[in-house]
Amino acid sequence: EPEVTQTPSHQVTQMGQEVILRCVPISNHLYFYWYRQILGQKVEFLVSFYNNEISEKSEIFDDQFSVERPDGSNFTLKIRSTKLEDSAMYFCASSLIDRAFFYDYGYTFGSGTRLTVV
């Protein structure tokens, strides 16, 4: 079964440092997402990406965050200057949506990157 792959699985960083979280979505999927889950809280949406641009972002996704698809396979989330409150599990997801027939095949999530800011 195709998988979404995320690296690293754990990352510890000092406050104020930049981090890049990496994801390899499923190869024939066209939509890519980042979600995060702060310990004990709901999974919450950060950003969606389609056709090499952001299609939607949440209020959490401020100027400290950016996403990029640097090549045909990787999808990255960069946090420029990490804060303590950025500590969370970050999930990458991808989906295949047939917009002509309004059919969504559902999301596939990666196993997550646990980011700890100290």
Place this chain on the structure above:
Amino acid sequence: KQEVTQIPAALSVPEGENLVLNCSFTDSAIYNLQWFRQDPGKGLTSLLLIQSSQREQTSGRLNASLDKSSGRSTLYIAASQPGDSATYLCAVLFSNQGGKLIFGQGTELSVKP
């Protein structure tokens, strides 16, 4: 504001019991609803996807139903096993939210041997 709520927050049952997890959502205009399983500290594993035109989906011992008009979905687990212990998350793709899934807070299930 569109929200997804799951009840109960936690559930403990003896092995072999059939059980039902509940999910409710505030707007009937949805594309689909997806149930996920999350093991402690791990990622989200998709269990079942129900499109808005469907009433239920089945996979093995799992059966998910959808009633859009009442804003409810249930996940039925038959003959529960200790390996079913995990947190179960319901996520809704509302029609006016682009591709953004809205998650419930989850039901933490513990199946005792």
